[in-house]
Structures are given as structure tokens and as C-alpha cells.
Amino acid sequence: EETAVPSTDAAAAGAPGPRVNETVGRLRDSADSRLAHPRRFRAAQLRALERLLEEHAQDVLDALAADLGKPEVEARLSELDLVRAEIDHAQLHLTEWMEARHVRVPVAFQPASAKVEAQPLGLVLIIGPWNYPVQLVLSPLVAALAAGNCAVLKPSEAAPASSALLARLVPQYLDARAVAVVEGGAETSQALLAQRWDHIFYTGGDRVGRIVAEAAARQLTPVTLELGGKSPAVVVDGSYAAIARRLAYGKFLNAGQTCVAPDYVLAVGPAAAELEKHLPRAINAFYGKDPAKSRDYGRIVNRGHFDRLAGFLDAAAQGPGTLVSGGGRDAEALYIEPTVLAGVDVESPLMREEIFGPILPIIRVESFDAAVRFVNARPAPLAAYLFSEKPRLQSVFEDRVRAGGIGHNVCNAHLAVPGLPFGGVGPSGMGNYHGKYGFETFSQLRPVLSKTAMLDTLKAVYPPYGWAKTKV
């Protein structure tokens, strides 16, 4: 992936340094002048972003089709609609979020009043990935704007059509003094990271996540890391045909390139054979006999990721394990068929690295307990799913499994509820956003305590101390 970077940066006007300095300097001035603080400014920017999405929905769909062969309905649901839902939610709650919250003051400090009020952080950097290249840049932007910040967006160079579209449209709709898009790859990203920010919000893989965290540490900049991981789906009981469809939908959406997609299935006992039967049926029902011909199935983002996934398939073909269905590919078209594997080596790269593509291994385990142990023996994932109708198992799963989020009998959907925080834990990330949580991520919750000095009610605490008074 890194080899593609210099050419992308070279394509932009000259070295990234001067361009970055100029843009960041300009927005820093805006942030210092508190340009984006007023409620009316925030509301106007949110409306402008809403209009951008309305008036250029087709352009967004075209860009996503160019970058990822993203089917239109998928693109609407998982990119446009998700950003719109965040905007709606922020518009509905903005006044309430911005209101000062009054807090009771302990008797010793009375008379006094205490309040906490969200303050904008200032100037923030949002670095996006390529898999949902519009949504994962604009949803954090909604939160940053709602919270009264100026923002620089750095979309992923691996989704060039989406990146170029954002660079063209954002200045047309949003106040250019408050929001800027800087295009480019790793070199540009690092030039940006060398600047002074009030918050850095990064979505992507953990390798770059570490680079971002190190750069942030140098300037003690707070950072949100939205990373990935191997999100397991534990299947215990239920309607296996429906479970297979839920798994297939969550996995093969965007050709498996979804951070919260079920990475692999842990099937307890007889559930394994049931899924081996029902998953191919679900795939066939969704995408037909030849998914390459389906309008509803996406493509792999680039040759690098195609080769990585083809490597998993080649290794799996050497055994152990069996191909339950799929396995087809076409390098020219960046197509990988929805694929289900069973009995794979749990120590192989396929089961150690995040798959991030349309390959679903089913691993049979003897018990629910064994499934929980399997999950907890590995790095905490971004999401963990349980398929069971038994409330007791659901609560044990919630108690024992460490993951960024949990879904019972449904994959991916928790991130579409703006009232829920979204983010990882441990190696799947730090911090969260969506709805009020996003607003708070981009705010300082600042306490204010007020008293009058006309009446000196604090006399009791001044020296010289009355030792006798404090004796127990």
C-alpha cells in the first residue's frame, strides 16, 4: 500500500509541507477567533452539509462505485443515510447538548453555583480510511462541527474518487474558514500530524494508528483511534436460515471491507453443520449463482488488498480445512467471490490477521464456554456478536466478553444507532463517537464554580487553623 503513496502526493501540487502549513495556519486563525463557536454557525454548517449530501447524492454514489464498486443501495444505507442520521440527531439535540448543566454544590462552599458546559476544543484533524470513505470522514465532521470546532479532513488516498469529490464539494458548501480538505497519502498525513491540533480523530488500521498516537503524544494532543480487529460471531441456537442471512449480510456487505463485519464464526456443536448448509443458500439468495454478475456485490479496493485476500485463499487451499462455498476470483476485476471456509487452522494468518474481505471461516467449538474462552484469548475486537435466544447466555456474553460493542442476533447494526457510542477497546481503539458521544469527544467538559466575595463565607477554612475544631 505504501508504494502508492509518493505518486499520490506528487500528483498534488508539489510537496505537502507548504500546502499543509498554509491550510492549517488559516484554520488555526479561525479557531483562535472562535469563528465556529456560535450555535447559529454550527447549525448553519450542519444544514450546509445536509444540502451537500442532498444535491450531490448521485456524485457520492458514483464516486463510491468507482472506488469500491459499491452497489447503490449499500452506498445509500451505509454512507449517505448514516451521515444524514448523525446530522438529524445533532440538529435535534444541539441546543440541549450545548446547554450548561448545573450541579449541586457541597454545603461547605455555599452560597455558590456550579455548572459544566461543553467548550469547543478548537482545531481538529480527521483522518479517514478507504472502506467507507465518505461516511467515516463526514460522520466525525458532524460531531466536530456540532461541538463548535474547525476541522481539517484528510480522506484516504486509497479511495481517490471519494477523496477528490470531498475536496471539490466541501469548500462549495461549508465555510472555508472553518473546514478544509487536504488530499494525499502517508506523506501528507505525516505533514498534517506534525502540526499542532486540539484533537486528532483517526479511523483505520492499527499500524498507522500507532504512528498517529506517537505523533499526537509528541504534542500531548488528545486522540481518538477507531481501529479494527477480528470481530467474532458466536452462534449457539436460533433459526439457522435467518442467522445465516444475518451473517452473510454483515460479512459480504462492501465485499467484507467493513470494520465491524463478523470476521469469523464460532459455531457451537451442531450449529456448525447447520451454517455450512445455510450460508451458501443465503449467499445464493443474495447474489445469485454468479455473484460476479450481481449488481448488489462490491469489489476489493485495490490490487494490494486483492493479493492479500487471494493469499488467504491460496493458503486455505493447502489445508487443513474445506471450502464450503465460493473461492472464485478475478484479479482484473478485483473480484473475490463470497467465500465460506470450515475447519481452518486457528493459528494460520487467516485466523490471526483481520480478514477485511469476503472470506468467512466457520470454526466449530464444543461449547458456549469454549467460544467465550476463544474470543477472550485474543485481542479485544471492535465488535462481538452472539446468536442465541437464551437471555442467560446473552448476559453471560455481555459480562465476560471484552469488545468495542456487542450485538445480539444482529451484526453491524449497533453503529447505526446515533444514541449509542461507537468505538473500540484496547487494540480495537480508544475513545468513541456518534450522537452525543461524538459531541463530547470534540468538546472539553469545562467546570465553572462561582461565588461572591462580598460575603466571606470561606473564613472557616483560612489559617490559622483551629486545631481543636478538627479533632475526632
Ligand code: NAD
Ligand atoms: P488506509 O490505508 O486508508 O489508512 C487510513 C488513513 O491513514 C489514510 O487516510 C491514510 O492516508 C493514512 N496513512 C496511511 N499510511 C500512513 C502513514 N504512514 N502515516 C500517517 N498516515 C498514514 O486505511 P486502512 O488502515 O487500510 O483501513 C482499514 C482498517 O481500518 C481496518 O483495520 C478496519 O478495521 C479499520 N476501520 C475501522 C473503523 C472504525 O470505525 N473503527 C472503520 C473503518 C475501518
